Amino acid sequence: MVGAELHEIVTTRLRAAGQRYTPGRRAIVERLLGAGQPLTIPDVLEGSSLPQSSAYRNLAVLEQAGAVHRIVTSADFARYELAEDLTEHHHHLICSNCGTVEDFTAPPALERSLHKAVHEVEESTGFAAEHHRLDLVGTCKSCV
Amino acid sequence: MVGAELHEIVTTRLRAAGQRYTPGRRAIVERLLGAGQPLTIPDVLEGSSLPQSSAYRNLAVLEQAGAVHRIVTSADFARYELAEDLTEHHHHLICSNCGTVEDFTAPPALERSLHKAVHEVEESTGFAAEHHRLDLVGTCKSCV
DNA sequence: TGCTAAGTTGATATCGATTCTCATGTTCAC
DNA sequence: GTGAACATGAGAATCGATATCAACTTAGCA
Structure with a gap:
């Protein structure tokens, strides 16, 4: 953009x-x-x-x-x-040490699985999902 | 347990x-x-x-x-x-209306894709993931 | 261009979830 | 049983975030 x-x-x-x-x-x-x-x-x-x-x-x-x-x-x-x-659909790498948040883009195959799973969950629970959020929590490159 | x-x-x-x-x-x-x-x-x-x-x-x-x-x-x-x-590995349905959080378990196929993707991201970014977090944000059954 | 209503700004006061303090109570190890 | 360490509960303090309000800009209109 x-x-x-x-x-x-x-x-x-x-x-x-x-x-x-x-x-x-x-x-x-x-x-x-x-x-x-x-x-x-x-x-x-x-x-x-x-x-x-x-x-x-x-x-x-x-x-x-x-x-x-x-x-x-x-x-x-x-x-x-x-x-x-x-911007574009992305997810976050959250450093539990320094607190910084980085962006990352998930592989298309994973996004496909995610969408499929979201549908399944919606049908079985009655929850209406607006969006999904995937975070990886760990230690960032500079804190390792 | x-x-x-x-x-x-x-x-x-x-x-x-x-x-x-x-x-x-x-x-x-x-x-x-x-x-x-x-x-x-x-x-x-x-x-x-x-x-x-x-x-x-x-x-x-x-x-x-x-x-x-x-x-x-x-x-x-x-x-x-x-x-x-x-307890067991699970994820969350977060209601953006009333704020409640429900648990849900993702399909095994999704978890497999997730783990694979986590490895890819770790290798390409140098981030050391401790765990992943997947939330669906939307409207819960009772708020619909 | 002037006028007016609506929106915006910035300094400050306030709020409220969470954390800290401290005197008192409880528990463990010897 | 004694002492050191930990836990408790009431209240005070912290601090990111929000609300307030008087002064300032802007948009729309005649």
């Missing part, structure tokens, strides 16, 4: 939620886009003059508009990334 | 961590065993005289000893369940 297109989509989604795509929000989206991995609030604020309260508020707004996704782990801070349909 | 055996294992693990298996801790373990699904702190306390601070402390101790596992979702409260090797 190229930048211009991304911003258009975000604009549309915010507008649908009755909100505007302000410079502060755009700055956050660009930071997330540039990072390539989920960021904490301190990460987002680092080296920027954005006030903390605005960061929290705008990330919440962006999440409600469906442009940003919030990831909660057992680490101190939540992490934020662009919504999956603005 | 039968109850007596479970308590023996918990005793051993606590002892290995320099801790005791007290009545309060046992009460928590039995509540988790009886629930069959991950419980929040208020769930654990409900109808019991256990003080909140003890519940938090003892769940933390049990988690460190490897007898209990803590599940963090975006809901207000974290949830606790018996460690996977004291």
Whole structure:
């Protein structure tokens, strides 16, 4: 996804939620886009003059508009990334030592098995799945 | 796993961590065993005289000893369940409406694909996976 | 261009789940 | 039975996250 297109989509989604795509929000989206991995609030604020309260508020707004996704782990801070349909379907490598979260893409064969299994589970339990989430928890390369 | 055996294992693990298996801790373990699904702190306390601070402390101790596992979702409260090797390997259905977490067991074929994929990812990224986590997020039967 | 309603901002106050503190109670080992 | 170590429970403290509110921008309209 190229930048211009991304911003258009975000604009549309915010507008649908009755909100505007302000410079502060755009700055956050660009930071997330540039990072390539989920960021904490301190990460987002680092080296920027954005006030903390605005960061929290705008990330919440962006999440409600469906442009940003919030990831909660057992680490101190939540992490934020662009919504999956603005990037691509992926999963997370969560380091239980330093708390960082990296992205990875699962082999297509695995995604196929997953989808099949999701259907089976839906039929046998009555649960209506919106999406699946696969995390690998362990130790990241730099903590080994 | 039968109850007596479970308590023996918990005793051993606590002892290995320099801790005791007290009545309060046992009460928590039995509540988790009886629930069959991950419980929040208020769930654990409900109808019991256990003080909140003890519940938090003892769940933390049990988690460190490897007898209990803590599940963090975006809901207000974290949830606790018996460690996977004291029950059986399973995954979670997380209701984004009411926040409840149900267990489900994945088809063996899926688990096989998962393990294979985990190995591939480990080799290509240098990440050392300890375990995987698969959640289905959606709407539970009673919220539909 | 001015006007107005609606949305946004940033500093600060507040909230609430969780953790910490500490005086008291209990248990284990010798 | 004595002492050291651990556990308990009530309350205070922590701190990420949220709410508040007055001042500021923007969009839409005449």
